[in-house]
Amino acid sequence: xxxxxxxxxxxxxxxAMLAVGVGALAVLLGWIGVSGHAYLANQLPYLISxxxxxxxxxxxxxxxxxxSDLRDEWQKLDRVERALDATRGAILLQELSEDTADDADxxxxxxxxxxxxxxxx
Amino acid sequence: xxxLSPSSRDQPVLQRSVPWRADDLVRWLSVxxxxxxxxxxxxxxxxxxxxxxxxxxxxxxxxxxxxLAGFANLTWLLRxxxxxGERRKALLQQLPAAGxxxxxxxxxxxxxxxxxxxxxxxxxAAHYFHRPTCSLARGRSWPPAPLAMHLRAGRKxxxxxxx
Numbered sequence: 001x002x003x004x005x006x007x008x009x010x011x012x013x014x015x016a017m018l019a020v021g022v023g024a025l026a027v028l029l030g031w032i033g034v035s036g037h038a039y040l041a042n043q044l045p046y047l048i049s050x051x052x053x054x055x056x057x058x059x060x061x062x063x064x065x066x067x068s069d070l071r072d073e074w075q076k077l078d079r080v081e082r083a084l085d086a087t088r089g090a091i092l093l094q095e096l097s098e099d100t101a102d103d104a105d106x107x108x109x110x111x112x113x114x115x116x117x118x119x120x121x
Numbered sequence: 122x123x124x125l126s127p128s129s130r131d132q133p134v135l136q137r138s139v140p141w142r143a144d145d146l147v148r149w150l151s152v153x154x155x156x157x158x159x160x161x162x163x164x165x166x167x168x169x170x171x172x173x174x175x176x177x178x179x180x181x182x183x184x185x186x187x188x189l190a191g192f193a194n195l196t197w198l199l200r201x202x203x204x205x206g207e208r209r210k211a212l213l214q215q216l217p218a219a220g221x222x223x224x225x226x227x228x229x230x231x232x233x234x235x236x237x238x239x240x241x242x243x244x245x246a247a248h249y250f251h252r253p254t255c256s257l258a259r260g261r262s263w264p265p266a267p268l269a270m271h272l273r274a275g276r277k278x279x280x281x282x283x284x
Binding site for chain 2: 045
């Protein structure tokens with residue numbers, strides 16, 4: 001797949017992965033910093049930047065990832081709605097043609113039914 | 122920003138291209154940024170203090186920042202879930218109008234068929250046969266008949282109820 005297209009379509013998932021990666025790295029670096037100092041006063045800045053800052057980035061990453069899932073679901077619902085609209089139109093046509101077939105015992109049902117079945121597929 | 126179209130702010134829920142409004146995005150970004158600023162400020166002040174007793178306040182500021190950002194994330198996601206749920210509900214309400222019904226239990230679907238048609242009987246005329254409950258058979262005076270009879274008459278199964 002084209003990288004530019006992937007970046008445009010999935011930028012939020014890529015940003016989520018980046019945020020989670022940087023967050024995990026911040027937590028790791030924070031732990032390394034805290035473990036290398038004996039005094040609490042020297043450890044607290046690492047705890048804030050690495051621990052709390054890493055937690056913040058992990059949260060942002062998780063939110064972005066779930067948001068992209070929700071956006072995908074929204075787009076799926078768009079497609080379902082369009083399919084429902086098409087089905088409704090086809091059913092109206094079919095009912096109309098069945099009325100005609102009932103009255104005149106004509107042969108118009110087949111085309112409409114075939115068309116409708118194609119829509120359902 | 123591509124996440125929200127510029128005109129999405131005033132659009133009703135069913136006409137948006139994403140589950141959120143523009144003001145949801147602004148709120149999420151601003152509150153998250155505020156939380157991030159709290160963390161940076163807390164870290165900056167704590168790094169400049171030599172005594173741990175003076176670092177308690179900046180630590181609290183940083184923790185407050187991450188809690189604030191978490192609240193913003195949660196609100197953003199809840200808004201999205203709510204919008205998707207509302208839309209799903211609206212679409213489900215459109216199904217009967219589209220002549221489609223959801224049956225989770227086949228036995229329940231069979232039980233709801235009219236008593237005038239015995240099990241295994243279908244209705245139809247001209248070229249297609251239907252289940253008695255099919256929306257296309259509603260209001261018709263077609264007599265129910267066994268499947269074999271419809272097939273002998275050269276009728277095909279309806280594409281809507283798929284008997």
